[in-house]
Amino acid sequence: MRFSGWRVLKEGLTGNKGWTPHWRDPEPRTEYDVVIIGGGGHGLATAYYLAKEHGITNVAVLEKGYLGGGNVGRNTTIVRANYYLPGNSEFYSHSLKLWEGMEQDLNYNAMMSQRGILNLYHNDGQRDAAVRRGNAIINQGDDAELLSRDQVRELAPFLNFDNNRFPIMGGLMQRRAGTARHDAVAWGYARGADMRGVDLIQNCEVTGIDVENGKVVGVQTARGPIRARKVALAAAGRSGQVAAMAGLTLPIESHVLQAFVSEGLKPIVDHVITFAEGHLYISQSDKGGLVFGSYLDFYSSYAARGNLPMVEHTMESFVAMVPAVSKARLLRSWGGIMDMTPDGSPIIDHSPIDGLYLNCGWCYGGFKATPGSGHVYAHLIATDRPHGAATKLKLDRFRSGHGLMDEEGTGAQHNLH
C-alpha cells in the first residue's frame, strides 16, 4: 500500500475501509541470514537499508516489547548535523542528508520539519567556539550561520536577553536542522523493511546468544531458538546486557536522561533552541507542547524515570531562558536509558566475535543518528567493511586511546558524559 494524496482522497470518500496494517506479524522462522536484536529506530533502519541497499532480505528484527517502544519513542526529536570533531562530524552530516530524503524514500510522513537549530552563546569563549564550530560545519558541506544578538532577538524575542549571569550575545544557527515525528520514523522504517521482506518480530526477547568456536551461530529467544549467520546488536540502553549474553563486556554505563513536555500552548518557539550555560534545549511540538530537557541524571540507572534534582535544575534553566513560560504547567516527563561511552560518542563496529556486530554507545544523541546509523550499520553487516562516514566509530579506540572522540572536551571518562 502506497500513500498518496489520491489515496487519502479515495479512502476519505469510502469510509477509510481500505487501509491495511503497516507491517505483517510473522512467526519467527528457524533461520535467517541476519538477526537484528532491537526493534527501535536504529534496528529498524538497519533492516530497511540491509534490504534496500544490499538486497539482504532474509532478515529478522527481534524486539522484546513493541516496535519503537524504547528510546525512539521517548526523546526530544531533534535532528541536526552541527558537530565539530572529525569522526562524529562526517557521520552526522551523512545522517542529516538521509533525513532530508527519508520521507520520499519511505513513502511515509515522518513530519520532518527543518525549522532550524539555534545554539545560543553567552560569553566570548562560547562565541569563539561557535565561530570555530560553524566554520567546521561549513567545511564539511553543511550550513551554519553566526547570528548577532539583534538577529537572535528578531527570531526569538521571548528569550531572556537581560539575564545578568548569562546574557545572550548571539547564536549559531543551522537552518537545515529541526525535528521529526519520532514514532513515525520508527513506523516508516518498519513498514519499509516489512515491504521488502524483513520479518519484524515483536514480543520476542532475546535470552541468549549462541557462539561456537568464536563465531556467532544464532540466538535463543522467548519464542524459541533462531539460527543466524550474522547477529547485529541495536539494543541502546540494554546493550551492556545483550552483549553480556555473548560474553562481552562493553565500555558502557547506562544512565537516565529525562525530558519534559508542557501543556499545549499557542505557537511561540519556532526553532529548536539550546541554552549553552544550562545545557537546556527546547522546541515546540506540532500539538503545542514545549518539549525540553537538559543533562543526564549522571549516575547509572535502568529506571525509566529520573530523580527530582535534575527536574529542578531543568525547570530553573528553562525559566531563566524563557521567563514567560514560568506559569505554563508541566504535562508529563519521562526518562530514557542511555548507553553512555567514556568519550560520549557511539560505536559501530565488529565485535571480537565473528559475525556479531555492535551498534551502541549513542549516549544522549541516538535519535538524530537514526537514518545514518541504520545506513552505515547495514553497510558494515553486508560488506564487513565500515562505511566511509563511520570509519572512526571503533570499539578499540578505548583500549588503544587512538581516535577518542571527546566532543565536549571534558575527558574520556564514564562519569563525565
Place this chain on the structure above:
Amino acid sequence: MRIACPLCGERDRREFYYKGAALVRPAAGAGLDAWHEYVNLRENPAGPLDELWYHEMGCNSWLKVTRDTATHEILAVQLAAEAGLGGEP
C-alpha cells in the same frame, strides 16, 4: 535519592559527586588489558552495583555505595578507605 554518609548521616544526593563503578584498582605494573578493563569496561548491571560517590559538599569522604540501578534504592554505604579498592601498590 539520599545517601547515608557514614560520617555525616543521611544527606541529599546533590551533596555528592558521582564517579562510577567502584572497582579494585589494578597493580601499577598490570598489563594494558587490566587497565583497559578498569578504566573503560563496565559490567553495567540492572540491579545492585558498587559505586564511588564523593561527599563533595559534606565531609569530603569517598564512599563505596551499593545501589540498585533499577530502583535507585541504596543498599549499603561504606567509607571507600575501608573498602579495599586500592589494590596492590
